[in-house]
């Protein structure tokens with residue numbers, strides 16, 4: 001364990017007798033493998049001779065800003081992102097199912113009150129399809145009206 005983990009626990013000038021701690025092997029908020037200290041215990045002799053036994057905890061956070069104590073959600077699959085979100089903030093593209101972070105999630109309204117959660121490439125494809133559908137409806141309309149006319 002990096003000895004500096006214990007520094008905040010020790011009074012200035014104290015002599016460390018023993019340091020123990022727990023490390024969680026996980027990913028940092030950018031999705032890189034990391035060993036995060038969860039807690040540390042330092043037993044030290046202070047300059048006035050007292051033996052101090054001090055326990056400390058560390059706060060760490062997901063990229064979405066929620067603490068690591070919240071359940072882990074997904075790792076964003078967008079190239080170069082890899083951010084970890086908590087379960088509540090994790091999203092998935094409804095079309096290709098890749099996991100997305102808050103920054104890479106795109107929402108597309110397909111009709112009033114109906115929204116799709118998509119990655120950016122699916123968003124572009126679906127938006128294009130919807131545009132063509134709208135154009136198609138517009139083009140078909142006159143023929144439909146014509147077809148509905150009673151035949152002479």
Ligand SMILES: [Zn+2]
Nearest residue numbers: 064066086089
């Ligand atoms: Zn979150």
Ligand SMILES: [Zn+2]
Nearest residue numbers: 093096119122
């Ligand atoms: Zn997608």
Ligand SMILES: [Zn+2]
Nearest residue numbers: 076081101104
């Ligand atoms: Zn992302």
